Amino acid sequence: MLIEIFVAPEGCPSCGQAGRLVRNVASDYAGVEVRDIHVTDAVERVIEYGVFATPFLVIDGLVEFIGMPRESELRRRLEAR
Numbered sequence: 001m002l003i004e005i006f007v008a009p010e011g012c013p014s015c016g017q018a019g020r021l022v023r024n025v026a027s028d029y030a031g032v033e034v035r036d037i038h039v040t041d042a043v044e045r046v047i048e049y050g051v052f053a054t055p056f057l058v059i060d061g062l063v064e065f066i067g068m069p070r071e072s073e074l075r076r077r078l079e080a081r
Contacts, residue, residue, distance in 0.1 A: 001032045001081060006046065006057040009038040018068050019043040025074050032078070 005022055007015035019036060026032040039046050039054060040073050046052065057065040057074075064077055 001029070001060055001078070003032060003034045005034065006039050006042070006054060006058065007049070009023075009040050012054055014068050015055045018057070019072045021069065021071060022057065022074065025071060025078070027050045028075075029078055033069050041057040 003022055003026060005015070005019050007019065019034075023034050026034050037045075049056070049058065051063055051066055055065075055067055055068065055069060057069060060079065060081070065074070
C-alpha cells in the first residue's frame with residue numbers, strides 16, 4: 001500500500017504534523033510505504049485530484065484525506081484495505 005502525503009514545499013506546520021502522524025501509524029502495518037510529494041513538483045497530479053489545500057493524503061491513488069487526518073480514522077481506512 002502506498003500513502004502519499006501532498007505537502008507545501010515551504011514546510012507548513014500541518015504538513016509536518018500530518019507526516020509524523022502518518023509515518024507513526026504506517027509503522028504498525030506491514031507493507032505500507034509513505035512518500036512526501038511537494039505540490040509544486042506534482043502540479044499535474046494536484047490538478048487531476050482537484051485538491052488545492054495541503055496537506056492531503058492519497059492512498060493507492062485515491063484521495064482519502066484533505067487536511068490533517070485523525071489517527072483513528074486513518075487506522076480505520078488502512079485496516080479496511
